[in-house]
Structure formats: C-alpha cells, structure tokens
Amino acid sequence: MVSLRQLEYLVTVVDQGSFTRAAEILHVTQPALSHQVRALERSVGSPLLERLPRAVHLTAAGRAMLPHARAALADAAGAVSAVRQAIGLAGGELRLATVYSVSLGVLPAALKAWSRLHPGVDVRLFEHRHADELAEAMASGQADLAVGPRPETWTGPVRTIGVEEFVVAVSSDDPAAAGQATEVDLGALRDRRWIHYAPDNGLADILDRACAEAGFQPRIAVRTEQTASAPILAAAGLGPALIPANIVPKGYEGRTLGLRLPVTRALVAYARTEFDAVSGAFLALLGENVAGKLLRPQDAHPAAGESLAGVNSTPR
Template sequence: MPTLRGLECFVAVLDHGSVTEAAARLHMSQPALSHQLAALEREIGAPVVERLPRGVRATPTGQAVAADARAALAAAESVVATGRAITSGTAGRLRIGCAASMTGSLLAPVLRTWRRRHPAVQLELDELTSADALADLVAAGRADLAIGPRPSTFDGHLDLIGEEQIVAVMAADSPAAAGGSRPMTFAQLAEQPVVHYHPENGLGGWLDGIAAGQGVTLNAVTRTRQTATAAQLAAAGLGVALVPTTALPATYSGAIRRLDPPLSRDIVTMTAAPSDPLVSRFGAEVRRRGIPVPRPIAAQLG
C-alpha cells in the first residue's frame, strides 16, 4: 500500500518539475525524497518519473496515477480538516440522551447556548425515563453523552453534576398541604393517595425502595411515565406526588413540601469516551450549569 508521504513526494515532484525543489518545499533531504519515490515505484511495479537533463517528468505510468494520487492526498487533508473542525466545535454531530424530567430545566439552556456558539454541530436528543436505559444507550453507542440519575451499573465514565432534591407536591387546597412549610414524613405519605410512576420510569422503583426502608408502602391511585405529568396531576388534586425539583415549572400551582428524612439523588453525565473533545466540552458546559432550582420553587421550600 503506498504511503501518503510517498504520494506527497510524487505530486510535489510533478508540481515543481525538480527533485531538489520538491525536497525543499517538503523540508526533506533529496535522498529522503528519492527513497520515498523508489518505495512508491516498487509498490506500483514501474517508474513514475523519469529524470531529464533539466528536471524530471512523469512517465506514462506516472501520468496515469497522478490524478488518483492527488485525490488521495485531498481525501487525507479532508480527514484532518474534518477532525480539527469537530475538535474545535465548528462541525460534527452530538447525540445526547437525557432524563425526560431534566430536558427543560437543565438541558435546554445548555443546548441554547451551545447552538449559538457552535451552529454547525448537529444535535440529536433522546429522552428516556430510566437511568439504566440512558446508561444502556451510551454503552450501545447510540448516544455520545447522557444526563440523568446515577445508574445502577455502568462501565463507562461518570461525572457528577450535582444533587437533585425530591419533594412532595399536592393541590394547594388539599389536606396534605395543611402542613405548610413543615417537612412531610413517610408515615404521613402512607396516609395519602399517591400519584406514582409506571414501572418503565426508574424513579418509581427507587421511591418504593426508599419507602420500604421507612416501613411504608405508597398507595398508588394512578401511574404515569412522566414526572412533570405527576406534578400536574397532584396539583389538580389526584393525590400527592414525589417529584424531583427539576420537573417543577417556576410557576407551579400546587403546594410543595420537603421530605423528612430529606431525599435526594446524584445527577451525572455518562460517557463512553470522556477523551473526545466535543463530548468533553459539552459535558463541562452541563456540569458548569449544575442543578437549577427556580427561585419561586426555592422560596416555597424555604
């Protein structure tokens, strides 16, 4: 297989009509350039240039392969240019997986800023409701980076974004809201109808485990796959929902109470190749933003 260096020497000799000039332009010695030409000719099985009293010219074989040699060099330059563009964030594609509850509050502001700074980078988003499903997405090579709760198992690279608080939400005029700003215990939760989660949402199983540890079984009166939907159903009076603060809009109409004991979970970025510059840069932007809590929500939590 001809080397790119050999093809580069061949094309330089054709362009300059001189081994001496070609070697100077490539910052090589003449013997080194001649060695590259000889290796190319051995690979092809015929001379590609012939030496004249003044300079050199292509042989019929050299003329026949010159166009392909130039195309090969152009392709190699394109590979390097594309790689540099992706590394600098001026081109490429970024496939992102995100927990559905975090798309609006955590990811959307980062995407907006990223799009403004890197308009040529194509962004693809996949929203899921399970941390383990997000980890599988990255592990299978279907996402370059995922954002969500810490998965139960993952062989890739994890970086902590921050902690996400879980709170109890309910209709503002419901008996459960009578506790005001006082934290809600799991014993109190056991007495309430609960807007719970579909088994496909990993938050549901995690909450059931926490409740069991407190000696409580949550009384699910309805189930949904989405945390934002659970919050709205609770505000409408269907029951109490346990939701992450990232799922709550700044203008949430229901009541919000902390939990006793406090409940939170780690939110991480998951990557298979943390050394990739484009992925690393985006992950750093997400971690720099952290876990946002709208001021009205923070005010209700005290």
C-alpha cells in the first residue's frame, strides 16, 4: 500500500535530483530512502525513477505519478492544518519532563520534527537526574507528559516507547577495543577504573547493578554530574563508561563496544490522566523518530520485556 511518507520521499528525490541530498534533507539514511522508494515502485507496479551514476530522472510512469504525489502531500498538509486548528496544535505549550540521558539521545529528533510541524506550540523541557525524581515531579503536576524509565508505581496511563541498549565507551586505543573487537564481557573489565556517575544520577544505579550482576563493584576513576560527559571522558582515556547507545555523539573519537550480556532499559511515556491532544500528537511523532535509537520490545531479548520497570541483563 502506498504511504504518504513514500510519496514525500519520491517528491524530495525528484526535487533534489539525488538520493544523497534527499536523504540529508529527510534525515534518513540513504539505504532506508532507497528501500522506501523501491517499495513504492513495487506497490504501483512500475519503476518511477531512472537511477544514473550522477543523476536521477523520472520514468514515464514517474512523470505520470508526480503531480498526484504532490497533490496528495498538499491535501495531507491541509488536513493536518485543519486538525491543528481544531484541537489546539496551532498554539500553546507542551510541558515535557524527562531524564538527562533521554534528552540527549531519544528526544532531539522528535523535538526537531515537532518544531517543524507545530511551530506554534512551544515546548518547555524539564530534565531530571533520576527516574524517581522524574516521577515525583510528574505527580506534582510539573509537566503534561513524561518520557523516561517506567515508574515503579503509577496510576495514570503509560505507553511503552521502546527498549534502549547500553554499550561500553572506551578510548580508541583502549585494550578492550584491540583489533576488530565489537563486544566485551563486562566481567573482563572488573579491574579497570570506571567513569562513574554522581550518586543522584540514575545511570549510577544502572552501572552498579550491571557490575554487581557481573560479580564485581566498579572502581572509580572519576564521577561526573553530566551524562553527556561520560563518553567524552571515556574517549579521553580515563576509563570505560557504561552509556545508552543512543547518546553516542556523531563523530565520536572513542570506541563503543556491545555487551555479551546485554544491559537494557525500557522507556515509556506517561501522564497523570489521559493523554491530551497535544501529548498524543507528540507521542505519535516520537514513535516515528525512535527507529534506530531504540529496540522495539518484541525485538529485544524476551527477558527484556519482563524488566520494563528497570534494567535487565540478559544473554544474547
């Protein structure tokens, strides 16, 4: 079945004359863009683009489809505009609460898309050090919507967003990253001095728990208040750091290693009462923008689904 996203991809490739430039504008990988365009071609039963070494041209079928694709996208934009006016997405404010690591890794792409689609709705972002602190702030009425680890007890609506996987960050010349190593046994790092987190940062609990399950207590090279500092300090050679895979910055100078005994954490969205129109719209957008950053619960190891309240270490 043809989707609006596929039509948007086709139109953008045509307008840019290149899959590479279109992928940059759409903020998707070039293979993903090519896959969707080919899926569209299969749906309509004909090639729409002629792919040449230095250019992309419409086929006869593509020329016939292009005006309809543009019209469909224009109609969809008009429909969205009408709904925004009806439910208040043309103005107002979304109050969003989260934890530091989620604001670094999971939220930026969704917030960027939100600002483009709903420029009249401001976002006020509240960031917290720990999942318990986040839940307390939500219960006190700080925000309309929270995105973070599942609170241990919550009576309002909760929706699972996905499962994040943790990796070990090290310097590029770290012995654990020698050769072509892509994974490490956490127990093999028992004698190392770690980049740890301040005690009130929720990631400190995760590191301590993961190391305890591996049979040791981490020795500390340095404690950092800021989650974003951990991979930077690790790349500088101060020691390994356990970080969510989705916060690794682009062009990272260090190395990241997967864990043979994976450490995962489920992330959810929750509110005090039913998700209102603005929160629901943001959730829908968030769901579209977590691909590649979070695992779907059904794609994670089966035991991960049993640990939605916290951290889970499971064999591959």
